[in-house]
Amino acid sequence: MGMNVKPIPTLDDEINEIRLATADIVNTHVLPNEGRLWGWMADSANATNEVRAEAKQLREDIQNTVKSANLWAPHLPREFGGMGLSFLQHAYMNEILAYSPGAASLFGVVAPNSGNQKILVKYGTPEQHEQWLKPLTEGTMQSGFSMTEPHNPGSDPRSLTTRAELDGDEWVINGHKWFTSNGHAADFYIVMCRTADEDSGGKTDKMTQIIVPKDTPGVNIVRGVPVWGRTSSHCEIIYDNVRVPKENQLGRTGTGHQAAQDRLGAGRVYHCMNSIGSMWRAFDLMVDRLTTREVHGGEKLEEKQFMQGFIAESYMDIQSARLMTIHCAEKMETGADPRTDISAIKIFVPAAYHRVVDRAIQVWGAAGVSGDLPLAGMYQGARTLRLADGPDEVHKILIAKLILRRYHSGETWDFGN
Numbered sequence: 001m002g003m004n005v006k007p008i009p010t011l012d013d014e015i016n017e018i019r020l021a022t023a024d025i026v027n028t029h030v031l032p033n034e035g036r037l038w039g040w041m042a043d044s045a046n047a048t049n050e051v052r053a054e055a056k057q058l059r060e061d062i063q064n065t066v067k068s069a070n071l072w073a074p075h076l077p078r079e080f081g082g083m084g085l086s087f088l089q090h091a092y093m094n095e096i097l098a099y100s101p102g103a104a105s106l107f108g109v110v111a112p113n114s115g116n117q118k119i120l121v122k123y124g125t126p127e128q129h130e131q132w133l134k135p136l137t138e139g140t141m142q143s144g145f146s147m148t149e150p151h152n153p154g155s156d157p158r159s160l161t162t163r164a165e166l167d168g169d170e171w172v173i174n175g176h177k178w179f180t181s182n183g184h185a186a187d188f189y190i191v192m193c194r195t196a197d198e199d200s201g202g203k204t205d206k207m208t209q210i211i212v213p214k215d216t217p218g219v220n221i222v223r224g225v226p227v228w229g230r231t232s233s234h235c236e237i238i239y240d241n242v243r244v245p246k247e248n249q250l251g252r253t254g255t256g257h258q259a260a261q262d263r264l265g266a267g268r269v270y271h272c273m274n275s276i277g278s279m280w281r282a283f284d285l286m287v288d289r290l291t292t293r294e295v296h297g298g299e300k301l302e303e304k305q306f307m308q309g310f311i312a313e314s315y316m317d318i319q320s321a322r323l324m325t326i327h328c329a330e331k332m333e334t335g336a337d338p339r340t341d342i343s344a345i346k347i348f349v350p351a352a353y354h355r356v357v358d359r360a361i362q363v364w365g366a367a368g369v370s371g372d373l374p375l376a377g378m379y380q381g382a383r384t385l386r387l388a389d390g391p392d393e394v395h396k397i398l399i400a401k402l403i404l405r406r407y408h409s410g411e412t413w414d415f416g417n
């Protein structure tokens with residue numbers, strides 16, 4: 001069973017063409033091959049060389065199909081090898097891609113490389129583009145984003161203490177980070193560091209992002225922090241007198257916080273569209289099971305009212321999450337202030353995703369938590385999303401602050417906004 005994607009009459013032809021072409025590749029080439037592409041990874045220790053080689057070949061074949069269809073790297077501008085999509089086009093494409101967890105990687109979008117690529121595009125110099133962005137886009141390099149610290153609350157970036165001091169032509173970095181995703185495979189990290197602010201003569205310290213190659217002396221990977229009971233590549237890293245050239249800094253000194261906001265703000269909308277695509281998959285799986293599984297003397301599950309409730313509640317969760325996210329994406333596209341909506345979807349969508357997958361698991365019984373279906377992975381992913389990119393409570397505080405500010409200034413909330 002594939003996803004059912006038809007043109008949406010209110011969208012322009014170009015967006016519909018991208019949606020349909022993407023769905024065609026996912027339905028034809030990815031969904032029937034999910035087991036061979038990555039199903040074996042759940043028991044990778046026992047995977048034979050043949051299984052690995054077949055997966056690699058399959059990946060390359062699909063990537064070539066994607067490139068021939070001009071659907072490679074939807075997150076990048078054309079001059080950097082991407083599709084050059086508008087914000088909305090990219091958001092709609094993500095919904096389709098996320099129907100099959102992992103499909104985005106076959107279209108050139110692999111986190112955290114994709115976020116780093118966008119930061120390099122916006123803040124990098126031509127030399128940095130050549131040295132770091134190009135190999136990242138060609139797939140010959142990997143990267144990580146190193147911001148969160150074990151001893152300071154990640155939800156308050158003002159608390160970060162990793163420091164970079166200028167010594168001649170070099171930055172000297174000292175600090176302790178963790179949850180640097182892709183940390184083992186990365187060739188370099190973009191590290192969030194506190195630096196003296198040149199504009200204020202060093203009186204206030206702001207954040208600067210600095211590129212640190214992993215093999216630099218003083219970069220000590222302590223461990224991959226186990227997540228959900230498994231080893232992971234979310235690494236704890238100590239930066240001990242790490243020296244990198246001054247030209248490894250991204251953008252002007254002190255612009256690191258803004259760069260992180262640029263990365264996370266847009267990223268949150270894309271992540272929510274991903275969650276919605278995955279919700280559709282969980283929904284299709286759930287309804288499919290309800291219409292085929294027989295219980296108690298031959299009645300189908302779909303005939304039970306508890307189960308019908310699952311269908312109705314999941315449908316409402318998906319539609320409300322989807323409309324909120326598209327509303328927010330439209331604001332981003334038109335340049336309206338999207339901050340309240342970004343925080344609102346960042347809270348609402350992962351929670352709705354969590355509920356939808358939870359019901360699908362319940363319907364599938366034991367199979368729901370098995371490695372034979374994508375539901376267990378989705379469930380953990382949905383829960384994790386309530387923490388990553390800013391936890392729920394912090395976004396609630398921000399929504400309330402933005403709305404109250406409006407009311408205190410004598411305005412009420414505009415219904416259409």
Ligand SMILES: Cc1cc2nc3c(=O)[nH]c(=O)nc-3n(C[C@H](O)[C@H](O)[C@H](O)COP(=O)(O)OP(=O)(O)OC[C@H]3O[C@@H](n4cnc5c(N)ncnc54)[C@H](O)[C@@H]3O)c2cc1C
Nearest residue numbers: 145146147148153154155179180181388389390391393394
């Ligand atoms: C799987 C995964 C991958 C990640 N990948 C990366 C990565 O690649 N790079 C990276 O730098 N980081 C990464 N992170 C870290 C993530 O960004 C942080 O976990 C997140 O920012 C929260 O920070 P924290 O864990 O320090 O929680 P804390 O900041 O300690 O917050 C703990 C809890 O307190 C709540 N809280 C905080 N302030 C308030 C308040 N004022 N009122 C009420 N409640 C409050 C929060 O909402 C949260 O629920 C990853 C995390 C996970 C789980």
